[in-house]
Amino acid sequence: MKYFAYLAIMVLLISVAALFYLQRPDGQTWLTSDGISSKSNQLTEQMVALSSDTLAMAATLVSETSQKVVESITNESSVATTVIYKWQDQQGQWHYSDQPNPEGTSEKVILDPRDITVVAAEDTSILKGSSKTTNMSLMPNSGSVYDPVVMKKLFEDAEQVKEQLEQRTKSLDETH
Known part of the structure; x- marks a missing residue:
């Protein structure tokens, strides 16, 4: 295989070298060093023009x-701000609204959309005691990993795998 590669490379080199000696019907050789040089200069000039x-x-x-x-940073009028009001009731709960507290004082808060980061909420259905997952299989899209049904199935599957491994080990020990 190595000799075949050497042979193929030699044939290619001889073919290219022959183009410098073989003549076209008009008497000129197929390749000349001047022709290669001028074509190389043309390509270089084209590349420089394209890169420029x-x-x-x-x-x-x-x-x-x-x-x-x-312009977007300096132009404050292009950003629509939102005004909300917050206040605290007698129980210490904070309330946020687009209207001021009718029964007391409110603190005015201006929201700038550039300062707000939106984060996707996690599934909180388990906190309410209900679950979206009725499927007993553990699927990647089956809801929260904290779902009790999913956790129970996971532990059952782990126990089954453990028993199968113990049985396999026992059978292997018996055969040896």
Whole structure:
């Protein structure tokens, strides 16, 4: 196999070298060092032109984007703020509303959407004593891992696996 690879490489080298000596019908050779040099220079010039154009477009894009970012930061009127009111009742509970407390004083809170982070809520159905999961199988999308039904099934499956491993070990020990 190694000799075949050497042979294939040699055939390719001889074929390329032959193009410098074989002549076309017009008497010129197929390849010349001047032809290769001029073609290489043309390709180099094209690459430089393309990279210059690409660099200019990237600089323009960065400039426009930074201008938009600066405008969005400095232009406060473009951000719609929300006003809410909070107050505490006699039991110490805090209340939040879009209307002030009609029975007392309220603290005005201004919400800026740029300061708010939205996080997906977890399944809290177990806290209410109800479960969305009625399926006894442990599936990736079967609700919370804290679901008692899922936990019970998990422990039962673990016990079954443990028993099967003990039986397998016992049978292997008996065969040896």
